[in-house]
Every structure is written in C-alpha cells, then in structure tokens.
Amino acid sequence: MTSYRLPNRGRVDHRKSVRFTFDGKSYQGLAGDTLASALLANGVHLMGRSFKYHRPRGVVSAGSDEPNALMGTRRGPGRFEPNTRATIQELRAGLEATSQNRWPSLAFDMGAINDNMGSLFSAGFYYKTFMWPRSFWDRVYEPIIRNAAGLGVSPTESDADTYASRFHHTDVLVVGAGPAGLAAALAAGRAGASVMLVDENAEPGGTLLSEPSVVIDGKPAWDWLAQALAELAGLPNVTVMTRTTAIGYYHQNLVGLAQRLTDHLDTAPSDAPRERMWKVRAREVVLAQGALEKPLVFDGNDRPGVMLAGAAQTYLNRFGVKVGDRPAIVTAHDSAWHAAFDLADAGAKPVAIVDVRPAVDTALTDRARALGIEVLLGRTVTGTSGRLRVKSLRVNRMEGGKPGAPRDIGCDAVLMCGGWTPCLHLxxxxxxxxxxxxxxxxYLPGKKTEAVQIAGAGRGLWGIASTLEDGATAGATAARDAGHDATAQTHTVTADRTGSGVTCKELPTDKDPGKAKAFIDFQNDVTAKDIRLAVREGMRSIEHVKRYTTNGMATDQGKMSNVNGLMIASDALGKAPPQVGLTTFRPPYSPTTFGTFAGYHKDATFEVTRRTPIDGWAEANGAAFEPVALWRRAWYFPKPGEDMHAAVSRECRAARASVGIFDASTLGKIEVTGRDAVTFMERMYTNPWAKLGVGRCRYGLLLGEDGFIRDDGVIGRLSADRFHVTTTTGGAARVLNMMEDYLQTEWPDLKVWLTSTTEQWATIALQGPNARKLLEPFVEGIDISAEAFPHMAVAECTVAGFPARLFRISFTGELGFEVNVPARHGLALWEKLMAAGQQYDICPYGTETMHVLRAEKGYIIVGQDTDGTLTPDDAGLTWAIGKAKRDFVGKRSLARPDMVAKGRKQLVGLLTDDPKVVLQEGAQIVADPSQPKPMTMLGHVTSSYWSDALGRSIAMAVVVDGRDRDGQTLHVPMPDRTITAKVVKSTVFYDPENTRISA
Amino acid sequence: MLLIYCPYCEQDLPELEFAYAGEAHIARPADPAALSDEEWRDFLFIRSNPKGVHFERWRHLNGCARFFNAARETVGDKFLATYKAGEPRPDADALLASPTGDAK
Structure with a gap:
C-alpha cells in the first residue's frame, strides 16, 4: 500500500482491499472507503477541473457539501451517472470513475486558458462579454459557451435501474445520526414513541466517527456509539436508516427521504431498486444535521491539497488516511487545532498553525508547541503555490490592521477552517x-412554522457534551409532544473538544486584490472580487448578488459559500449581515437522481392505459392504435400491404357502401336520474329537453359559464326521470365534475343523481346502408324498422340475448345504430356481429375512418374543431340553442359585447383549389400571401382529410368572419409553397340533404 | 403535500385525494339576464386573490366526491378551517388569531 494509509487507524477494513479505476488507471482502496478517501490514500489530490476557469481542483470536504470532487461513475450499460460526489460514493469492486470538465486530460486541460482570461469571465460575464455583435450570439458565442459549459456529461442510454417509493408515518423523525440525533432517538425511543432516525452517510455516528478520542459515559466514543446503536436496534419502535438523505421538508411535517440502496454494493441484485423515495409524515421532527465547515477566503485557496481541516480529520480518523505529511493549518476556529493534533499523533508533521486571531486558548498553543508545530497568531494568508498540488503557503503578519512582509511556508497540504455554519437548509x-x-x-433557527426541534450544532452549540444534552432534550420534547411520557437522559463526557471561532470576510492581502483568486464558491468559480464587483455594479439584494455572480447556485446549493458570500457582500454594502439577508434554501438538500423522483412512474406504469372490452380483438386483428385521453383506441385496421391511407380509404368505402363496425366504448356516459332530472338537463345544456319524448335522442351542447363550447354528445331519454348522457371520450370526467359542481353547490335543492357509466357499457356502432339488415335478426323486444325506430330513437331491448340500450344514431351520415350492452358482453356481441356481418362484407373501422366520415358530414369534434374560444354561433351550432329557454349555463355570456361583435372566428369549410392537396391541420390561413411578415393571420385549419367518397380533399377551418367569406379564395402559406383554397359557408360536404341517414 | 380535513368524511387526508375548485362564496346569480355586462364580467372573471386568508372551494374528488369550502392562509399555505358547502363564511381574523390554526 501507499504511504498515505495508516495501518490500525480508521473504520475501514484493512484486510479487505477493493480495486477500482480512476480515469482508466487502476487503484486499490479498502472496504469502507469512499472514492475520495481511496484516492487520497493513493496520494491523489487532483480530482477534477473547475467549471469556468478549468483550474485543477482537489477534494475539499468529506461529505455531501463537496464542490470539487465530482466524477462520472459507471457500472455497465445504462448505469452511468455524472457529477457523483466522490466523498459520498462508497468504494465498490470494479467501480469506474472518470474526471470531468477537462480535455484532453485532467493534468493537462486546454480549457485552463480561461484561467488566464479571468478578466473576461468576471461576475455577470454572460451579460456583458458577448453582447456585440448581436448576430454573433446565436452562431458563435452560444454554441461555444454551451460546448464548454455544463457539468459532467449527460448519460446517453436510458437508465437500466429501477426505483421505488414508499409512504411512512412516525411519531418522531430524527434527521442526522450524529451525537445530537442519536441522543434524540434514544430519548424518544426509550419513551415508546415510534422513531425513524436517518443519516445520509454510510454509517451513523456523524462527528463521533471523526472524534474517537472523546469519552462518553465512561466509554471511548466508538464503543459508546456501538452500544447506542445496539440499543436502538433492539427497540422495535425505532428504525435506523443510513445512506438516506432528507432532501426536502414540506408542509405539515412531510419529509422526503432519498435512500440509496445498491450504489455501494459490488454487485447490485437484479431485483433490487437502486434508490427509494420515502415520504414520511411525522408528528414531530428533530433536525440534528450539525454544522458545515466554511473555507477561508484567500488567494489560491482552491489549489489541490487545500481542504477543510475537519475533512482532513475525518479522512484520518474515519478512513485511516493522512492527507499530507507536512500540512499547514490556516484557521479562524479552535476546531482546526485539534485536526492538527490528531495528524501529529498519527505521525504527520504539521509545519505550522496559522490563526487569524491574535490570541487563542493557551491550552491549544501549548499543546501545539509541545508537538513541535510552529504557532503563528494574528496572521493573514495571501497566497499559495503549486500547479497540481499545493507546495507552499504565503503568510503575512498583521501590523496595524495591514499585512506586513510575507513569508513562504513549504507544505504538502493546507487545512483551512473559517468556522462552522449551522446546517439549517431543511x-x-x-x-x-x-x-x-x-x-x-x-444564523440560528428563529420562528418555527412546523412541529420541529432543532438540536446540537444546528443551534450553534459546540462540543459533544452540549450536543448530546441538547439532542436528548429535543428527543424527549418531541416524544412528549407526540403523546409519550418521556424524559431526557443525561450523558457524561470527558476529553471533550469544545471551542469557538470568528467569522471572516476575505482575508486581508498585500497584493492587488483585483488579481487575487480567492474563491468563495468553488464549483461555480466565484471569487471575493466577483462579489465586490457585483455590489459596485449596483446589486443590492443578496438574491441579485447571487444571480449576478452565480454564488451558491451550483449543485452544492451554497453549502460552503453562502455565508462567506454574505459576509463579503455585507462588508461591500456597508451593512450588517442581517440587513443584507440570506438567499433562500430550496429542496432538494443535495442532488437527487431523476429516477428517485420518478419511482415506479415510468414505462408501462408511467400512466394507466384504459382499454375497452374489444381492445384484445382489435389487437389480435392487427389494429394500429392511437392514444385518446388515457384510452388506447383502434386507429385503423390495415390489411397486409396496406398503408394507413389505403386502409382508411377501404374502411370509409365499406361503411358508405355496406356496413362498418366501430368500437365506441370509450365515449363518456353519465346516467342522469331523479325527479328533477329534466330540470337539471334544461339548466346544464343549451338545448330544450322538457319536450323531448321518452325513447327519443337529441344532440346536446354544453357550454362553460363563459359561453364557450365545452363538450357535446347525443343524449337519450329513457324515461321521464332518466337520461343516458354521452360525452366526448376525453371530456367525460370534466363533464361529470362540472355537473356535480352545479348540482352540489348551486342547485342542491334538485333531486338528481349523477353516475359515471362509461366503463359499465360496451358500445358498438354499426354504420352503413346494411346496418339494419345485419342488426335486425339479433334484436328482441322492439321493432327497429325505419317507421317504428326512426333516426334519433332509443330503446331498451335485447340484442343477441344481452340486455341492451339501442340508439339509432349516426356520426357518419349513414343509417346507423349504437348498441350498448353491459361491458362483460361487449366482446361476445362484437364477435357475433362480425360473424353475421360476413354476408355484408362487414368492415371493422378505427378512429381515423370515424374522423373522415364525420368530417364529410361536417360534424365537429370538440377540442379539435373548437378550442375553448368558440361560441355555438362561431361553430355554426346556433340551432342547438333552445331559443325559448330563460337560462342555461353560459347563456348570459352569449350576449356579452365581445361575443356578438364582428370579427369573430367562425367554423367554415375549406376546399383546396387543387383537389389532390390535403391541408395540414393547424396550418395558418392568410388573405394575402405576399404581405410582409409577420402576416395577419385569419385563422387555422382544424380538420383536414382525403375524402374517398368525394374523390378530393376536404377541410374545416376557423376563419375571421368566415361565413361572410363564402366563395373567397384564401391562402395557406407552408414552408415550401403557398396553397390556395376556397371558403365554403357550409361544412357539410357529403349528402347535404341527409337522405342516407334516415333510410 | 398538505393534509386536508374533509368536513364530510371528518378526517385529515392527503392533498392527493382533493381537487382545487376556485374561490368560494361566489354564487351564480339567480337571474343572470338581470345583470349588466360589467356585473356579469365581474361574476365570471374577477377574483380576490388575497395575500392572507383565502376562502376557496375544494372537492374530495378521490374520496366522497363532495365539494366543500376552506379558509387557507396563502402566505404560509396553511389551512385554517374547512366547512361544508352552504355553511357561512367564518371570520378571517378570528381564524388567524386561533392558536392552533387547526384544520378542524
């Protein structure tokens, strides 16, 4: 092994080595490592390039706040992830990691030229640098920037993994399993409350994993930790989950958890989800997320080898990795002194502890000197050197508030600490x-809006003793508030590491501050001078400073940078930090995969597919399908060798010549019953219903209260108090909702019941001159002759032995029937009719043929020929309005000035001058094709088909004052040509006398 | 995701079961023909959109299917009360002063 791994240190398994690759080179780590700790153990600090300047970067942290060590990780086809944080990804056998933002290689990156052109890339450079010439933006600047920018590489294959989701309810949810969270879980768990304790790391313990020398309840920290975890494991009311990040805290104590299940395993089980989203509803939440260490802001604070002191302490104690042999420490907080002591104990030779404070606790300075570490108080740091790894630190004594003469201190790592920010994102x-x-x-927690306790370092507490005590109190309080009799336990702590520090802006320098690269946001390459520039250029709100500089806008959400940015902005503005304010934290807490959010909602389970009882027959008989709302409907039935055009023409001919059969089961159906059913129908629909006889049907038109067409359908009266209402396929749920709304809230006095019956009935349409001849032998109970059962008749009867509601209606212009039978008999009836229909060359047809046949007759489709801005008059449906009716939904709006004004778009027919040309639906219509652009649009094509019956194309369109333009030639400009067409006032192209329908 | 108390089911249930249905206490005029164009326009389109307590309609769509009314505080997005359709509008200030802000 390399010299950076320390035997007998850390929680890694020194006997179990793990092979992995980084940029194609093979390395060895240990079980229990993270990718970052394994690379550090191999002496690798250079782990990435920065986003904007492409500066070489090393790992800065040991946690989810890592801004630099972002890598692509891969596990076979479809399993590539960009921007994996090397500090979170656990080492697994065969892990393939690649560095990002570099070309051709990590050590030699052409993009680093940006670093020397820093003046071009200052704050707001997007808004300033590429302004001129204007035409360069689309063709030159944007493509170059897009190519160079971006973090990592998007996966190119679809994700091969599966993801899961789960709901959970608990008395107490504890977020963070450090000392405060563990104490809270113990207090609440012992009281009998149901407790869920979650932590984003691979193992619980938090700070305790990095502080093994502390003694709790008479035991070394790690022994105490093992005992606490054993006790929690023994409590049936407590669940502990690691690798689980609380990503968002929502209303009424709903917390979203992202649990990583397989990324750490050498081989992922084929039946296991990769990640699981938990939606946890907790009576009480305890947030024990600790505090995040801040970098110090000085020139060159981003060189590989410069990292947070707390991270170095974690790599040492948790992973047994020494981040350097001769580290220099730069700090504003006592905690970094302990990191130096631990490193010295482990055999490293810390060269100096540089503290910005003029005086610190003598216990610290005495110990440092005893360990042979040089102590430099009241200093500033003004630079570092080294290209791919830090080599020296430039330190100046502060004299009279100004930096004095510099001194270079040789080192192989710089461990910095600018204090700690309570983690209050959630x-x-x-x-x-x-x-x-x-x-x-x-910033500390202020006024709460939820049932939540904050415990430990999140409240600004420091040291294990105080966080344990605070956690126990919070856990007991939460359990009591959740209805359990709880008391906070006490813990005794010795060898604790308490401490304090100061908060700094960028450190003073004796060099030109305009040239300093003193980074605040490492991931977005934001420096102190960018913040000051933003303020000079007029940004006053911290939200504006953030967006202008992009400080805190990277994937780490400003975990390291927000407070440093705030301190510098408030200094530049001459205001106190609370007057400048803090930017808003938003979920997710850390980057979360799309898969976790999608969960089960993908592929076949993305949304439901509704199928009719006849769907299986259609599939077996080669139907092509199209989605209509959530339904899949048979679109057309191609015979071998037929394309869609040929199939649809054949289906159309069959229905007009003999008989076609069509599955209309998806039509929305609502049963309207009750004493006041007819009154209700009168009020809802535009048409008159009072005088509609039992056994008769009528086309019904439904408006919104704003007067625009909402839906339509044929409605049959089965008895004095019962209507069989049909709606459009896509509109069924909306219509029922609208009816329920009026019935429940406007007319609760009406005795009416509404029942959705869409899926209770299978509906089969028989259309064509032979429809009656085919159907008649199957019908029992009624006479369906032309005289006894005329167009728009309805009756209950028996068809092929099945109870049926039989409508004589037509959406084709042919003699037609629609047979409704209970859904379970739909397929059997279809097959009987198909068999008997062979003598008439019966032809099953799909939705496309249905559309052509109805368009030939000028029947509209709501939502295709109307778009929510058409009145009945606009659509040529004034005849459907009951003139004598005093009121119906939408009537008053039809008299509004805008609704009766000239210039409204009206539905008309449109016939192309060249009968072979089929217009494109949605195409725009103009009066003069040679007018300058942008042209004045008169309307658009709503329906357009090839009509086999007419031997030419037909179209419907909405056109301004369309009916006044009868016979006028209009123009349809297309990308390659302009098509001319004539307006025809009537949309009825076929059999305008309606002779066929009443046969 | 909010929990909403259905006044008919008498339970706190997840928002997923409910559908929003616009501002409450806007009754359809008994005789629309008697309204001026401006009055009818106001009935159709003009809504209060307050910062603070908003009285609004919800439907327990995937439950009992009943429409009911709610008072929701729009800044914190919290339900202050829900009540059955037809019941009088509660006093907004009293709701805000209630220490629990409970949805019952």
Missing part, C-alpha cells in the same frame, strides 16, 4: 425564519 424549506446571532456571527 428548517428553511418550511418557510421558518432564521435569526442572526451577533455573538456567534451565524
């Missing part, structure tokens, strides 16, 4: 308020 998701604490110089 708390902020709830619109709860944060309050600036002047003494601690941090």
């Amino acid at each position: 708390f902020s998701h709830t619109q709860s308020k944060l309050a600036w604490d002047e003494a601690l110089q941090v």
Whole structure:
C-alpha cells in the first residue's frame, strides 16, 4: 500500500482491499472507503477541473457539501451517472470513475486558458462579454459557451435501474445520526414513541466517527456509539436508516427521504431498486444535521491539497488516511487545532498553525508547541503555490490592521477552517425564519412554522457534551409532544473538544486584490472580487448578488459559500449581515437522481392505459392504435400491404357502401336520474329537453359559464326521470365534475343523481346502408324498422340475448345504430356481429375512418374543431340553442359585447383549389400571401382529410368572419409553397340533404 | 403535500385525494339576464386573490366526491378551517388569531 494509509487507524477494513479505476488507471482502496478517501490514500489530490476557469481542483470536504470532487461513475450499460460526489460514493469492486470538465486530460486541460482570461469571465460575464455583435450570439458565442459549459456529461442510454417509493408515518423523525440525533432517538425511543432516525452517510455516528478520542459515559466514543446503536436496534419502535438523505421538508411535517440502496454494493441484485423515495409524515421532527465547515477566503485557496481541516480529520480518523505529511493549518476556529493534533499523533508533521486571531486558548498553543508545530497568531494568508498540488503557503503578519512582509511556508497540504455554519437548509424549506446571532456571527433557527426541534450544532452549540444534552432534550420534547411520557437522559463526557471561532470576510492581502483568486464558491468559480464587483455594479439584494455572480447556485446549493458570500457582500454594502439577508434554501438538500423522483412512474406504469372490452380483438386483428385521453383506441385496421391511407380509404368505402363496425366504448356516459332530472338537463345544456319524448335522442351542447363550447354528445331519454348522457371520450370526467359542481353547490335543492357509466357499457356502432339488415335478426323486444325506430330513437331491448340500450344514431351520415350492452358482453356481441356481418362484407373501422366520415358530414369534434374560444354561433351550432329557454349555463355570456361583435372566428369549410392537396391541420390561413411578415393571420385549419367518397380533399377551418367569406379564395402559406383554397359557408360536404341517414 | 380535513368524511387526508375548485362564496346569480355586462364580467372573471386568508372551494374528488369550502392562509399555505358547502363564511381574523390554526 501507499504511504498515505495508516495501518490500525480508521473504520475501514484493512484486510479487505477493493480495486477500482480512476480515469482508466487502476487503484486499490479498502472496504469502507469512499472514492475520495481511496484516492487520497493513493496520494491523489487532483480530482477534477473547475467549471469556468478549468483550474485543477482537489477534494475539499468529506461529505455531501463537496464542490470539487465530482466524477462520472459507471457500472455497465445504462448505469452511468455524472457529477457523483466522490466523498459520498462508497468504494465498490470494479467501480469506474472518470474526471470531468477537462480535455484532453485532467493534468493537462486546454480549457485552463480561461484561467488566464479571468478578466473576461468576471461576475455577470454572460451579460456583458458577448453582447456585440448581436448576430454573433446565436452562431458563435452560444454554441461555444454551451460546448464548454455544463457539468459532467449527460448519460446517453436510458437508465437500466429501477426505483421505488414508499409512504411512512412516525411519531418522531430524527434527521442526522450524529451525537445530537442519536441522543434524540434514544430519548424518544426509550419513551415508546415510534422513531425513524436517518443519516445520509454510510454509517451513523456523524462527528463521533471523526472524534474517537472523546469519552462518553465512561466509554471511548466508538464503543459508546456501538452500544447506542445496539440499543436502538433492539427497540422495535425505532428504525435506523443510513445512506438516506432528507432532501426536502414540506408542509405539515412531510419529509422526503432519498435512500440509496445498491450504489455501494459490488454487485447490485437484479431485483433490487437502486434508490427509494420515502415520504414520511411525522408528528414531530428533530433536525440534528450539525454544522458545515466554511473555507477561508484567500488567494489560491482552491489549489489541490487545500481542504477543510475537519475533512482532513475525518479522512484520518474515519478512513485511516493522512492527507499530507507536512500540512499547514490556516484557521479562524479552535476546531482546526485539534485536526492538527490528531495528524501529529498519527505521525504527520504539521509545519505550522496559522490563526487569524491574535490570541487563542493557551491550552491549544501549548499543546501545539509541545508537538513541535510552529504557532503563528494574528496572521493573514495571501497566497499559495503549486500547479497540481499545493507546495507552499504565503503568510503575512498583521501590523496595524495591514499585512506586513510575507513569508513562504513549504507544505504538502493546507487545512483551512473559517468556522462552522449551522446546517439549517431543511428548517428553511418550511418557510421558518432564521435569526442572526451577533455573538456567534451565524444564523440560528428563529420562528418555527412546523412541529420541529432543532438540536446540537444546528443551534450553534459546540462540543459533544452540549450536543448530546441538547439532542436528548429535543428527543424527549418531541416524544412528549407526540403523546409519550418521556424524559431526557443525561450523558457524561470527558476529553471533550469544545471551542469557538470568528467569522471572516476575505482575508486581508498585500497584493492587488483585483488579481487575487480567492474563491468563495468553488464549483461555480466565484471569487471575493466577483462579489465586490457585483455590489459596485449596483446589486443590492443578496438574491441579485447571487444571480449576478452565480454564488451558491451550483449543485452544492451554497453549502460552503453562502455565508462567506454574505459576509463579503455585507462588508461591500456597508451593512450588517442581517440587513443584507440570506438567499433562500430550496429542496432538494443535495442532488437527487431523476429516477428517485420518478419511482415506479415510468414505462408501462408511467400512466394507466384504459382499454375497452374489444381492445384484445382489435389487437389480435392487427389494429394500429392511437392514444385518446388515457384510452388506447383502434386507429385503423390495415390489411397486409396496406398503408394507413389505403386502409382508411377501404374502411370509409365499406361503411358508405355496406356496413362498418366501430368500437365506441370509450365515449363518456353519465346516467342522469331523479325527479328533477329534466330540470337539471334544461339548466346544464343549451338545448330544450322538457319536450323531448321518452325513447327519443337529441344532440346536446354544453357550454362553460363563459359561453364557450365545452363538450357535446347525443343524449337519450329513457324515461321521464332518466337520461343516458354521452360525452366526448376525453371530456367525460370534466363533464361529470362540472355537473356535480352545479348540482352540489348551486342547485342542491334538485333531486338528481349523477353516475359515471362509461366503463359499465360496451358500445358498438354499426354504420352503413346494411346496418339494419345485419342488426335486425339479433334484436328482441322492439321493432327497429325505419317507421317504428326512426333516426334519433332509443330503446331498451335485447340484442343477441344481452340486455341492451339501442340508439339509432349516426356520426357518419349513414343509417346507423349504437348498441350498448353491459361491458362483460361487449366482446361476445362484437364477435357475433362480425360473424353475421360476413354476408355484408362487414368492415371493422378505427378512429381515423370515424374522423373522415364525420368530417364529410361536417360534424365537429370538440377540442379539435373548437378550442375553448368558440361560441355555438362561431361553430355554426346556433340551432342547438333552445331559443325559448330563460337560462342555461353560459347563456348570459352569449350576449356579452365581445361575443356578438364582428370579427369573430367562425367554423367554415375549406376546399383546396387543387383537389389532390390535403391541408395540414393547424396550418395558418392568410388573405394575402405576399404581405410582409409577420402576416395577419385569419385563422387555422382544424380538420383536414382525403375524402374517398368525394374523390378530393376536404377541410374545416376557423376563419375571421368566415361565413361572410363564402366563395373567397384564401391562402395557406407552408414552408415550401403557398396553397390556395376556397371558403365554403357550409361544412357539410357529403349528402347535404341527409337522405342516407334516415333510410 | 398538505393534509386536508374533509368536513364530510371528518378526517385529515392527503392533498392527493382533493381537487382545487376556485374561490368560494361566489354564487351564480339567480337571474343572470338581470345583470349588466360589467356585473356579469365581474361574476365570471374577477377574483380576490388575497395575500392572507383565502376562502376557496375544494372537492374530495378521490374520496366522497363532495365539494366543500376552506379558509387557507396563502402566505404560509396553511389551512385554517374547512366547512361544508352552504355553511357561512367564518371570520378571517378570528381564524388567524386561533392558536392552533387547526384544520378542524
């Protein structure tokens, strides 16, 4: 092994080595490593290039806040993920990792030229640099920027993994399994509350994993941790989940959890989901997310080898990895001193501890000197050197508030600590308020909006003793609030590491601050001078500063950068931080895969597919299908060698010449019954219903209260108090909702019951001159002769032995019947009719033929020929309005000034001058094709087909004042030509006398 | 996802079961023909859209299917009360002053 792994240190398994590759090179790590710790153990600090300047970057953190060590990870086809954080990805055998944002290689990257052109890429450079010439934007600047920008590479194959989701209810949800979270779970769990404890890391313990020297309840920290976890495991009311990130905190204590299930396994079981989304509804939430360490802001603070001191301590104690032999420490907080001590104990030789504070606790300085570490207080740091790895640190004494002469200190790592930010992202998701604490110089939780406790470092507490105590109190409080009799346990802690620090803006420098590359946001390459520039250029709100500089807008959501950015912005503005404010944290807490959000909702289970009872027959008989709302409908039935055009022409001919059969089961059906059914129908629909006889049907037109067409359908009266209402296929649910709305809230006095019967009936249409001859032998109970059962008749009878509602109606213009039988008999009836229909060359037809036949007759499809802005008059349906009716839904709107004004678009027929040309539906219509662009549009084509019956194309269109333009030639400009067509006032192209329908 | 108390089912149930149905307490005029164009326009289109307590209609679509009314505080997006259709509009200030802000 390499010299950076320390035997007998850390929680990794030193006996179990794991092979992996990084940029094609093979490395060895240990079971229990993260990708980052394994690379560090091999002496690899250079892990990526930055986004904008392509500067070489090393790992900065040891957690989910990592901005630099983002990699592509791969596990076979369809299993590639960009921007995996190397600090979170656990090592597994055969893991393939590749670095990002570099070409041709990580060590030599052409894009690094951006680094020398930094003045071009200052804050707001998108808005300033590429302004001129205007025409260069689309062709030159944008393609280049798009090619160079972007984080990682998108996967090119569809995701081969599956994802799961689950709901859960609990008394207490504890987020974070560090000392505060563990103490909270123990307090609430012992009280009998149901508890869920989650942590984003591979193992619970939080800070305890990095602080093994602390003694709790008389035991070394790791022994205490094992015992606490064993106790929690023994409590049946407690669930502990690791690798589980609380990504969002929503209303009424709903917390979203993203659980990673297989990414850490050498081989993922084929039947296991990769990740699972939990939606947890908790009576009480305890947030114990700890605090996030801040970098210090100085020139060159982004060189590989410069990292957070706390991260170095974690790599040492948790993974047994020494991040350097001669680290220099730069800090504003006591915590980094302990990191230096631990490294010294492990055999590293820390060269110096540089503290910006002029005085610190003498216990710290004494210990440092005893370990042979140089102590430099009241200093500033003004630079680093080294190309792919830091080589030295430039330190200046502060004299009278100004940096004095510099001194270079040789080192192989720089461990920095700018203090700690309480992690309150989830708390902020709830619109709860944060309050600036002047003494601690941090934001702490303010007014709560949910039933939540914040515990530990999230409240600004420091040290294991105080966080344990605070966690126990929070857990007990939560359990009590959830109705359990709970008391907070106490813990005794010795060898604790308490401490404090100060909050800084960028460190003072003796060099030109305009040339300093002092990074705040590492991932988005935002420096201190970018923030100051944004303020100079007029940004006052922190939200504007954020967007102008992109500070905090990277995938780490500003976990490291927000507070440093705020301190510098408030200094530049001359205001106190709380007057400048903090940007809003939004879910998800850390990057979450689309798969986790999608869960089961993909492929066949993305949404339901509704199928009619005859769907299987259609499939077996070679139907092509089309989706209509959630239904799949038979579109046409091609015979071998036929294309769609040939099949549809044949189907149309068959229906007009003999008989066609059509599955109309998807039509919406609503049963309207009750004493006041006719009154209700009078009020809802435009048509008159009172005088419609039992056994008769009528075309019904439904408007919204705004007067626009909402739906239509044939409605049959079965008895004085019972109507069989049909709706469009896609409109059934909306119509029922609208009817229920009026019935329940406007006319609750009406005795009416509404029942959706769409799926209870199978509906089979027989259309064509031989329809009666085919059907007649099957019908019992009524006479369906032309005289006894005329067009628009309805009756209950028996068809082929099945109870049926028989309508004589036509959506084709031919003699037609629609037979409704209970859905379970639909297929049997269809097959009987098909068999008997062979003598008439019966032809099954699909929705496309249905559309052509209805268009030949000028029958509209609501939603195709209307678009929510057409009145009955616009659509030529004034005849469907009951003139004598005092009121119906939408009537008053029909008299509004805009509805009766000239210039409305009206539905008309459109016949192309060249009968062979079929217009495109949606094509725009103009009066003068040579007018300058943008042209004045008169309307558009709504329906357009080849009509086999007429031997030419036909179309319907909505056109401004269309009916006044009868005979006028209009133009349809297309990309390659302009088509001329004549307006015809009537949309009825076929059999305008309606002789066939009443045969 | 909010929990909504259905006043008919008498239970707190997830928002997924419900459908929003616009502002409440806007009754359809008994005789629309008697309204001026402006009055009818206001009935059709003009809504209060307040910052604060909004009285609105919901339907327990995937449950009992009943329409009911709710008072929701639009800044914090919290239900202050739900009540059956036809019941009087509660007092907004009293709802805001209620310590629980409970949806019952």
